[in-house]
Amino acid sequence: MTSTTGEPVVVVSRRVEAPAKDVFRILADPGRHPDLDGSGMLRGVVLGAVLSGVGDVFVMRMHHARLGDYEMDNHVVEYQPDRRIGWEPRPGRGHPDATGPGGDAWGHRWIFELSPDGAGATVVTEIFDGSRLPEDKRVEVDSGRTWWQTQMASTLERLAELCAPR
Template identity: 45%
Template sequence: MAKHKVSRSVVIDAPAADIFDILAAPHRHPEFDGSGWVRDQIEGPQRLGPGERFGMRMRMRERVPYRVSNRVVEFEKDRRIAWRHFGPHRWRWELRPVEGGTRVTETFDYSYGLAWFYQLVGYPSHNARSIERTLVRLKELTEKSN
């Protein structure tokens, strides 16, 4: 694992375009979120593109409701999408065709600053578990619809 990044991967039996369509639709994020924090989209487009902004309703640890406004900071159709909100970290999704489908890698990238803070509050280990659950849910969601 690269320093200040948490990544996990799964192979999904579906074309990259089908998976990317789900990732690029913020209203679908609660369907595959493994953290339990993402509730629903409150603003923004139905389909994300470069530089797009979108807002989500969240709930931290089932107790604390809040909202985040995100901006797409990396975008390569059917290959890569990443967004960030007020914090310097990024959530990145990379898709690569492989035998048997598409390798999907989700990364919590906190290398852009405040790494000491993220480590202090336990985000890397929490996010590793959430990413693992998210990838299972994304795989089930995508393969079910294909």
């Protein structure tokens, strides 16, 4: 999918058999993110309690084959309990694009939208919004669209498994 301005936005949705409040509880806990990460890049949380609103920051340990080990500083920019949560990652310690504590924002966002779908189910939409990225980064996102969609579908599958009744 592409946004109305022609910038790269990747969107994947899935129905999860759990109420929105249960799904949101997992998404708002950075310590749970490695459990649901479909990319295999998240290694763990460095800093971050359960998210409670816009302005919260959490730091994740990451690994990428090309970049090695590094951190991303994630700034919560959207927060509607049980409905929507989103953060803007910034290159952190060890990332080649980091310019200091907190790094420079590239402007991209990870967003999760939750829509109740009947009793005890939620449609979860994961959005990678690259509309604010610099041109060279937008090209990377657009050229890797299939990879992004596959990783995001895997994330939503893992999320559904984490929310499944035991």
